Amino acid sequence: MRIEQFSLALATPLTTAHGTIDSREGFLVFVDVDGTRGIGEATPLPGWTESLEACRDALDRAGRAAETDGWDAAFTTLTNADEPAARHGLALALCDARSRAADVPLYRHFGGEHTKRVPANATIGDGGVEETVVEATEAIEQGFSTLKIKVGAREVAADIARIDAVRNAVGDNVTLRADANGAWSREEARTALDAFVDLDVAFVEQPLAADDLAGHAALRGGSVGIALDEALAEHAVETVLAADAADVLVVKPMVLGGPDRAREAALRAREAGLDAVVTTTIDGALARTGAVHVAASLSNPPACGLATADRLAEDLVPDPAPIAGGEVCVPQAPGNAPDPDLSEER
Ligand SMILES: O=C(O)CCC(=O)c1ccccc1C(=O)O
Numbered sequence: 001m002r003i004e005q006f007s008l009a010l011a012t013p014l015t016t017a018h019g020t021i022d023s024r025e026g027f028l029v030f031v032d033v034d035g036t037r038g039i040g041e042a043t044p045l046p047g048w049t050e051s052l053e054a055c056r057d058a059l060d061r062a063g064r065a066a067e068t069d070g071w072d073a074a075f076t077t078l079t080n081a082d083e084p085a086a087r088h089g090l091a092l093a094l095c096d097a098r099s100r101a102a103d104v105p106l107y108r109h110f111g112g113e114h115t116k117r118v119p120a121n122a123t124i125g126d127g128g129v130e131e132t133v134v135e136a137t138e139a140i141e142q143g144f145s146t147l148k149i150k151v152g153a154r155e156v157a158a159d160i161a162r163i164d165a166v167r168n169a170v171g172d173n174v175t176l177r178a179d180a181n182g183a184w185s186r187e188e189a190r191t192a193l194d195a196f197v198d199l200d201v202a203f204v205e206q207p208l209a210a211d212d213l214a215g216h217a218a219l220r221g222g223s224v225g226i227a228l229d230e231a232l233a234e235h236a237v238e239t240v241l242a243a244d245a246a247d248v249l250v251v252k253p254m255v256l257g258g259p260d261r262a263r264e265a266a267l268r269a270r271e272a273g274l275d276a277v278v279t280t281t282i283d284g285a286l287a288r289t290g291a292v293h294v295a296a297s298l299s300n301p302p303a304c305g306l307a308t309a310d311r312l313a314e315d316l317v318p319d320p321a322p323i324a325g326g327e328v329c330v331p332q333a334p335g336n337a338p339d340p341d342l343s344e345e346r
Pocket residue numbers: 014016121122123148179181229279280281282304305306308
């Protein structure tokens with residue numbers, strides 16, 4: 001197992017209620033499984049996952065275990081909860097190699113039916129009213145029919161005005177979602193949800209703090225759904241499901257410890273009657289493509305948060321899963337991504 005650090009600048013920083021993401025640092029993970037190459041990506045996002053340093057330490061530890069005792073031993077040195085990005089890096093590398101060896105695209109290796117495209121949502125940042133409307137209108141022109149708008153960084157009334165302006169600009173046939181990143185109090189969330197009924201907002205992602213499962217459970221029941229995202233960085237999937245706290249789970253492979261874990265979480269959500277939206281943490285192309293395969297492995301996925309490549313000013317490889325007309329093209333080559341030519345010489 002070989003580990004190589006990278007850093008990617010963002011062209012368009014993503015500002016959320018919790019701060020601004022303006023660059024992404026991580027590691028490429030190269031493995032050889034019985035003669036077949038696999039490449040994974042571990043791109044930790046502190047606050048959501050372990051730190052870059054902890055990720056590096058965990059990958060080094062897993063690498064040593066792999067050398068002496070094999071891949072299973074390497075996995076037992078990593079946990080979903082403590083080192084999810086490191087586990088993601090190793091898991092993506094291994095499932096890339098295994099699906100490549102089996103000569104099938106990764107989503108088929110996961111058990112998915114043949115599928116060419118997955119619908120994606122546009123991700124609209126936390127600008128003022130005018131900026132938000134411009135971004136929303138541009139996204140519609142690009143072919144998106146689902147928009148996810150960041151809220152929670154300003155007064156609730158200002159966010160309601162932003163969503164109202166977007167609804168007026170885009171008309172009734174566009175699905176609107178909002179993501180508060182845990183910024184609201186229970187009262188603020190109630191005020192926002194009440195206003196969002198008339199604006200036909202499909203769901204709000206993480207209106208309350210990650211640990212307030214009871215508060216989220218109490219917000220449910222109206223026409224505006226509750227989606228949980230940060231809550232899954234803090235609690236096990238089963239805990240969240242048992243709390244009856246959500247209509248939708250937001251499934252981030254980098255946060256859940258790998259594409260395999262993300263698929264399991266999505267299937268569990270569906271079994272429990274919830275929907276699952278697969279999204280990235282603004283990852284490099286390899287992890288983003290892994291997330292695309294997770295979404296493509298589900299039958300009829302909803303619009304997913306996979307349209308994040310264009311936020312990067314540079315990327316690891318040419319985009320294996322480009323967006324066209326509001327949909328992601330699912331790679332059909334064996335493995336996760338077509339051989340990116342960065343294996344042997346690096
Ligand atoms: O879901 C999307 O549309 C894109 C991904 C996204 O919003 C995101 C990206 C990085 C960190 C957190 C989040 C989030 O969903 O809160």
